[in-house]
Amino acid sequence: MERTIVHCDLDTFFVSVERLINGSLVGKPVLIGGSSDRGVVSACSYEARRFGVHSAMPMRLAKQLCPEAILIRGDMELYAKYSNMVTEIIEETVPVVEKASIDEHYIDMTGMDRFFGSWKLAQELRRRIIKETGLPISLGFSVNKTVSKIATGEAKPCGERRVEKGTEKGFLAPLSIRKIPGIGEKTYPLLRNMGISQIRTLQEMDALTLRRVLGQNGVVIWNKANGVDNSEVIPFHQNKSISKEHTFDQDTIDMVQLRKIMLSMADELAFDLRRDGRLTSCVTVKIRYSNFDTHTMQAKLPYTASERLISEKVLELFNKLYSRRMLIRLIGVRLSNLIWGAQQLDLFEDRIEDINLSRAIDRIRIKYGHQAIVRGFAL
Known part of the structure; x- marks a missing residue:
């Protein structure tokens, strides 16, 4: 049976929740995080990102890059409330859900084609979340978790992207290697020093070469670059x-x-x-x-x-x-x-x-x- 995996990600989640509470924040650069100069940016709006601001950046630098930004302390209890609302909507619709983070879910829709059509169901689920919560959300749809997560990134902001079976390599090829989950602060500069910037180059390399450079993680990255990921969607269970x-x-x-x-x-x-x-x-x-x-x-x-x-x-x-x-x-x-x-x-x-x-x-x-x-x- 062909696997069908959906990845959902709430766009600029903390900022979106704050904008639900205070509509005057819409369209303005917003920073959420510590108010002291030694604090960090927890989240920021797309308007702030245009100035080079990103999450985990020192707040002092963020305010220098975007002095017009509105600073908000943040309310994790409020964010948790809206996150749980989204999770409940998803759980009412599909049988297997993995909550990867406060704003991110994986859904296994394998076998649901015969009931309704998985792609149509995923689209209707996204529209329902937007309607009932007021939060923007993006969606990726493919045969595995890696490709679906990357597809979600390409669908942002507040969009949806379907990658048909058999087209995974072509979809991934022109994208930056930064898009691959697992390529972080250490692996990225190492690959860039080897002259690798696009996923296409990883696809053309031999897996053993990457293994010699990156160890076993090199094989994992090579598989992901080629659209191969057999990891399961782990049903959501939250310990109290x-x-x-x-x-x-x-x-x-x-x-x-x-x-x-x-x-x-x-x-x-x-x-x-x-x-x-x-x-x-x-x-x-x-x-x-x-x-x-x-x-x-x-x-x-x-x-x-x-x-x-x-x-x-x-x-x-x-x-x-x-x-x-x-x-x-x-x-x-x-x-x-x-x-x-x-x-x-x-x-x-x-x-x-x-x-x-x-x-x-x-x-x-x-x-x-x-x-x-x-x-x-x-x-």
Whole structure:
């Protein structure tokens, strides 16, 4: 059976939501992110992009490039609300949905041709989302996730693009290698130094050559350049919380040890959030004493995946909660009120240095494992 995969992406999602609330923002350059000069741009409108502004850019530079831009702090709770509205509409229409991020979905429509016509159904679904939410959304349609995602990019803003089976290579050939998912900050300059700028050149190369240069990832990129991607659409399931606990071999009141373990748990949980593309707005600390009395305390915070912000809140809660001065048997940390959203989208007031450090650590951990690099407090 021929696969049919749809990719949907809400255009400039945060900006679009803000414009629903405040119509005067329509047509104007808009920046969403930290208001301090050390903050970063979480999202920006197409009008701001014409000045060279892009997400994750230092806010100070963005304001220099586009001094007329309107700066908005951002409201992750509001964005999550609209994201869930879109997800509910999609889930009502199709059986298999993967929510890749707060503004991005993959849909497997394989086998639905015999009922309605997959392309027509995808078009009607897009129109329904626009009508019921007021949000602009673009759509890509093909036989796999990679081609559909790239097709969505070519359909923007607020458009749709169908790539017929058998035409994937021709569709991809003239496009920039930047369009291929997986070619990032390190791989792109490496390929450009080899004189490769268009996907066509990758298609003409031997897969073994790319493997010698990029390792196994070179084969993955070669397959994607040739329109080959067998990855499945993973049905959407959202955990309500994530947590970690530590039970001591011997009950303790060693504050140095307790602090180190709590910070390590907060760091691991924050990494799990960023790896999965999620954010939290509620932190809970749990203490079980030697007599098995168990106490918890929780606190709200702005949606985040920052280990710095989460760690600060964990220590603050522990200091408030631990008042009995008894031996501790177990401590735990739980993150709840989870939503979808990438790391740079929530750190409205975080410094670009903190974000870059977290990204560097994340890349090492994803490649070599969590224990490949640890923060100083865990030593």
